[in-house]
Amino acid sequence: MRTQVAIVGAGPAGLLLSHLLDRSGIESVIVETRERDYVEARIRAGILEQSTTDLLREAGLGDRMGREGEEHRGIYLQVPHERHHVDFVDLVGRRVTVYGQTELTKDLGRARAAAGQEIRYGVRGTAVHDLDTDRPYVTFTGPDGATERLDADVVVGCDGSFGPCRAAIPAAAKQTWQRTYPYAWLGILADVAPSTDELIYAWHPDGFAMHSMRSPTVSRLYLQVPTDTDLAEWPDDRIWDALATRLGHGQDGWTLTPGPITDKSVLPMRSFVQQPMRHGRLFLAGDAAHIVPPTGAKGLNLAVADVALLAPALTALLKDRNPALADAYSDTALRRVWRCTHFSWWMTTMLHQSGDPFDQQLQLSQLRWLATSRAGQAGLAENYAGLPIGL
Numbered sequence: 001m002r003t004q005v006a007i008v009g010a011g012p013a014g015l016l017l018s019h020l021l022d023r024s025g026i027e028s029v030i031v032e033t034r035e036r037d038y039v040e041a042r043i044r045a046g047i048l049e050q051s052t053t054d055l056l057r058e059a060g061l062g063d064r065m066g067r068e069g070e071e072h073r074g075i076y077l078q079v080p081h082e083r084h085h086v087d088f089v090d091l092v093g094r095r096v097t098v099y100g101q102t103e104l105t106k107d108l109g110r111a112r113a114a115a116g117q118e119i120r121y122g123v124r125g126t127a128v129h130d131l132d133t134d135r136p137y138v139t140f141t142g143p144d145g146a147t148e149r150l151d152a153d154v155v156v157g158c159d160g161s162f163g164p165c166r167a168a169i170p171a172a173a174k175q176t177w178q179r180t181y182p183y184a185w186l187g188i189l190a191d192v193a194p195s196t197d198e199l200i201y202a203w204h205p206d207g208f209a210m211h212s213m214r215s216p217t218v219s220r221l222y223l224q225v226p227t228d229t230d231l232a233e234w235p236d237d238r239i240w241d242a243l244a245t246r247l248g249h250g251q252d253g254w255t256l257t258p259g260p261i262t263d264k265s266v267l268p269m270r271s272f273v274q275q276p277m278r279h280g281r282l283f284l285a286g287d288a289a290h291i292v293p294p295t296g297a298k299g300l301n302l303a304v305a306d307v308a309l310l311a312p313a314l315t316a317l318l319k320d321r322n323p324a325l326a327d328a329y330s331d332t333a334l335r336r337v338w339r340c341t342h343f344s345w346w347m348t349t350m351l352h353q354s355g356d357p358f359d360q361q362l363q364l365s366q367l368r369w370l371a372t373s374r375a376g377q378a379g380l381a382e383n384y385a386g387l388p389i390g391l
């Protein structure tokens with residue numbers, strides 16, 4: 001097989017990239033180790049920055065998101081007995097949209113299928129080759145057991161942190177940075193109307209808690225838990241009790257309504273950045289190049305921002321033989337990556353119990369500042385609602 005752009009990974013980054021390339025007349029083939037059903041069902045974040053929704057609309061992907069997505073003006077930040085609304089629209093003129101990654105992935109999958117996009121699901125042993133030449137290629141074993149070869153002008157790794165692309169950049173040609181946080185999240189999805197109109201981020205001595213949502217009938221909630229947490233020790237009642245305590249059930253007339261839990265998982269918290277995001281004819285986008293802890297919901301938005309830079313860069317490279325944007329891709333993308341890496345680290349370390357009483361006092365001081373300073377709130381709002389693409 002031969003194509004212009006071989007894309008490894010059919011998550012939101014890979015699907016969106018093939019969609020944008022197609023719109024500018026560039027052909028691509030996607031290979032993916034998982035099956036389509038798995039990719040479209042895996043539960044991930046659900047908050048889209050305004051720059052993300054703007055880009056999706058411009059790309060013709062905004063119909064269902066416009067109907068079913070819920071626009072939020074801001075978030076609530078909470079310490080025990082005090083809840084403060086931070087109004088992004090008022091502060092920076094930008095809003096966010098609640099629309100699950102699962103829904104976006106389904107929309108992208110349908111749009112690609114309608115366009116006749118070649119996507120090879122369920123492949124094994126994907127490997128990338130000859131990245132230092134202008135004839136790179138990808139090999140993989142198809143579901144029928146036959147080894148196949150995909151030749152391309154460019155290979156793009158949208159294959160997350162465990163895929164082969166990140167690892168294919170030689171150690172001597174890259175630098176990595178990482179931080180592992182000493183806590184995890186227990187996340188639940190519940191068939192119950194959200195008990196809040198906008199997201200609640202709650203600092204609490206027992207640990208961080210958050211109330212998010214996916215739709216008017218589905219709630220998504222999180223609890224800070226130890227990294228070695230065994231889900232068997234968290235029956236539904238214990239989860240709802242902990243959420244009620246940390247989110248302030250019964251305070252100022254606010255109540256948390258529990259409901260049937262349909263999904264339960266423990267999420268690790270990690271920051272990771274690999275630089276550069278390009279090696280020869282291999283480009284990385286999304287989790288393949290960087291991981292943020294979930295606080296602040298930046299992961300999906302960062303992946304979309306990478307792809308928004310990469311699609312025009314590859315178009316100019318392959319159509320006009322102009323390498324300027326492709327050569328600038330890594331440095332340009334990494335500016336936003338580090339901004340979001342800092343923001344996610346800041347939100348995470350401000351809100352989670354580390355076990356250190358000095359940290360606790362600093363956290364409470366920052367939260368008091370955010371509750372009372374418009375300048376502080378504007379900084380949070382600018383980062384949360386999303387900086388312009390190409391920042």
Ligand code: DHB
Nearest residue numbers: 045046212294295296297
């Ligand atoms: C969600 C996740 C986040 O990390 C966050 O900051 C906000 C919302 C979510 O899954 O809905």
